[in-house]
Amino acid sequence: ILNVEQSPQSLHVQEGDSTNFTCSFPSSNFYALHWYRWETAKSPEALFVMTLNGDEKKKGRISATLNTKEGYSYLYIKGSQPEDSATYLCALMGAGSYQLTFGKGTKLSVIP
Amino acid sequence: EAGVAQSPRYKIIEKRQSVAFWCNPISGHATLYWYQQILGQGPKLLIQFQNNGVVDDSQLPKDRFSAERLKGVDSTLKIQPAKLEDSAVYLCASSPGTGQPSETQYFGPGTRLLVL
Numbered sequence: 001i002l003n004v005e006q007s008p009q010s011l012h013v014q015e016g017d018s019t020n021f022t023c024s025f026p027s028s029n030f031y032a033l034h035w036y037r038w039e040t041a042k043s044p045e046a047l048f049v050m051t052l053n054g055d056e057k058k059k060g061r062i063s064a065t066l067n068t069k070e071g072y073s074y075l076y077i078k079g080s081q082p083e084d085s086a087t088y089l090c091a092l093m094g095a096g097s098y099q100l101t102f103g104k105g106t107k108l109s110v111i112p
Numbered sequence: 113e114a115g116v117a118q119s120p121r122y123k124i125i126e127k128r129q130s131v132a133f134w135c136n137p138i139s140g141h142a143t144l145y146w147y148q149q150i151l152g153q154g155p156k157l158l159i160q161f162q163n164n165g166v167v168d169d170s171q172l173p174k175d176r177f178s179a180e181r182l183k184g185v186d187s188t189l190k191i192q193p194a195k196l197e198d199s200a201v202y203l204c205a206s207s208p209g210t211g212q213p214s215e216t217q218y219f220g221p222g223t224r225l226l227v228l
Contacts, residue, residue: 049216
């Protein structure tokens with residue numbers, strides 16, 4: 001069973017603050033890393049899929065980086081807005097597997 | 113493009129009762145997944161279908177859970193009998209089925225089950 005860790009578990013930021021979260025995974029067992037955003041009462045929404053060491057992806061104010069050698073990915077949100085409030089999940093597809101192993105998520109609350 | 117549909121959205125039952133969840137994936141998607149997300153945990157894969165065949169059901173508690181995918185389209189997940197620890201969000205997802213590790217899975221809104 002792969003161990004995917006996310007930190008912090010939760011955080012509260014003021015509107016306009018920038019923030020970042022971490023997803024850690026076994027560097028020896030990597031195929032792809034997926035980031036999802038899950039707002040309450042809605043469907044989890046795919047943000048990024050990252051496959052190559054050094055990958056950087058951006059979508060509006062949200063960006064992500066990937067380091068497969070050391071086994072981590074960062075998700076950054078610039079100028080947080082109340083609509084960014086959600087749980088952010090990362091999921092690893094390990095080498096030789098075709099299933100996603102999810103972390104427990106980081107719950108972000110943006111205070112207006 | 114219509115997303116993944118699930119019903120019901122909420123269900124409250126008593127322990128030892130039976131319950132069934134329904135999922136309609138995105139049209140044309142060959143792969144369908146059922147996940148269980150217990151409060152405070154990440155989603156855990158229960159079963160994966162490729163068309164109407166099971167690819168992986170290693171984490172499905174087969175003594176009480178069953179799932180089928182009729183004609184390779186819609187799917188139902190059943191729990192019989194339910195236990196308190198089955199209280200969770202049950203998520204259905206689908207993907208095109210290319211087998212690429214970078215393939216995105218598209219999720220439905222989930223069914224929130226509470227077992228009393």
